[in-house]
Amino acid sequence: MERIQWACPAPMGLPLFDIQHLELHERLRRLLTTLESDPNGALSEYRFIQLSELTAEHFQAEEDYLQAVGYPDLAVHRWDHLKILERFRSDLARWRAPGAPPLSDLVAAFAQAVQTHLEKADRGFALWLESRSFPGIGGGRAGLRRLAP
């Protein structure tokens, strides 16, 4: 199994998105636990799809917010989100075909892409918001919907 790493994201000082990043991290941790006992099974696939759905929901929340505040690099940021989700869809379709790589390889690629995005692109908009003295976004009820465990 390819080694999967997804470090706990450092807080950006934007409570809503920090909470969402932590939730994505928690979902990945749960998926990794499932992969150990069920490497290519239905529960792992289900949790991987759940993680991607939660990621898509998070991406949309970011894009909505960045549009509302007039973030100048929104198009690039949105494109990065789109590439990550498209890669997930094509990898999952490939995994369902005969002779596919293990699911853990696809999870590793997805985790790596999201981690890189969080560290670079998300950090970039956090710095821009800070430079413009935007107030932090509150969390609470605006957090992601709760998916089934």
Ligand SMILES: [Fe+2]
């Ligand atoms: Fe993010």
Ligand SMILES: [Fe+2]
């Ligand atoms: Fe993002």
